[in-house]
Amino acid sequence: MSMPDSSVTLDTLHRMAREGGDRFAGLTAYDATFTRVLDACGVEFILVGDSLGMVIQGHPNTQPVTMDDMVYHTQCVARSIQRALLISDLPYMSCCDVPMAQANAMRLVQEGGAQVVKLEASQDQVEIVRALSDQGTPVCAHLGLRLQSLTKLTGIRRHGRTSEEADELQETALALEQAGADLLLVECVVDNLAAEITEQAGIPVIGIGSGAACDGQILVLYDLLGLTDPAPKHARSFMNSGRGVADAVRAYVEAVHSGSFP
Numbered sequence: 001m002s003m004p005d006s007s008v009t010l011d012t013l014h015r016m017a018r019e020g021g022d023r024f025a026g027l028t029a030y031d032a033t034f035t036r037v038l039d040a041c042g043v044e045f046i047l048v049g050d051s052l053g054m055v056i057q058g059h060p061n062t063q064p065v066t067m068d069d070m071v072y073h074t075q076c077v078a079r080s081i082q083r084a085l086l087i088s089d090l091p092y093m094s095c096c097d098v099p100m101a102q103a104n105a106m107r108l109v110q111e112g113g114a115q116v117v118k119l120e121a122s123q124d125q126v127e128i129v130r131a132l133s134d135q136g137t138p139v140c141a142h143l144g145l146r147l148q149s150l151t152k153l154t155g156i157r158r159h160g161r162t163s164e165e166a167d168e169l170q171e172t173a174l175a176l177e178q179a180g181a182d183l184l185l186v187e188c189v190v191d192n193l194a195a196e197i198t199e200q201a202g203i204p205v206i207g208i209g210s211g212a213a214c215d216g217q218i219l220v221l222y223d224l225l226g227l228t229d230p231a232p233k234h235a236r237s238f239m240n241s242g243r244g245v246a247d248a249v250r251a252y253v254e255a256v257h258s259g260s261f262p
């Protein structure tokens with residue numbers, strides 16, 4: 001397992017993606033203690049995801065999560081992170097227009113301590129990503145399955161199965177990169193399309209439930225710990241060794257770096 005000595009930055013992720021060696025590994029965290037453990041185990045980035053609405057707050061989805069919730073949990077993580085890059089989610093209805101998105105992104109950075117903000121993005125968010133990038137806020141654009149926009153009609157499913165949807169996702173990925181996104185995250189995108197997006201992108205692509213070809217991977221921590229019931233299809237519990245959380249996290253980081261997961 002290769003471990004850079006100094007803190008992980010966006011440049012580190014860009015270099016790892018460019019060199020095509022080890023993939024980089026990320027996990028979600030929402031509190032100081034898990035952050036300390038994950039950081040010490042060598043994850044390259046930690047995401048304060050709005051998944052906290054489900055795994056911390058017990059809601060059925062992410063929509064009730066507020067900006068205040070995100071700032072609070074980002075602060076908890078920022079207090080104990082030392083090495084990994086800290087990414088934090090802009091929650092539901094927090095970027096309805098450019099001024100709102102800019103103000104809320106600044107809150108995550110200034111009050112929370114985030115180094116990168118993530119937003120769920122379609123073509124409609126391209127101008128918002130441009131505005132955030134113009135104000136100097138590093139952005140991760142999240143494509144494919146976007147829980148914030150989930151309705152009964154568009155349930156949890158893999159994205160990019162039809163050629164129309166695949167073309168749209170590819171065009172959106174390109175438009176978001178051209179607008180200034182620093183990272184892309186593809187969730188539940190069919191494997192070959194995620195591989196094409198990764199191949200074509202000039203920025204690192206993080207995958208979840210999108211196959212093994214992405215430059216990095218992310219899992220929700222509680223899925224890795226085998227605590228989610230029912231677990232999403234793409235998840236794997238790394239707790240089988242029975243030797244505790246730190247061993248499970250190390251096994252995950254090693255598996256991502258070497259390409260044996262997903």
Ligand code: KIV
Binds near residue numbers: 051218
């Ligand atoms: O909120 C979250 O945890 C996420 C991951 C599933 C990528 O967005």
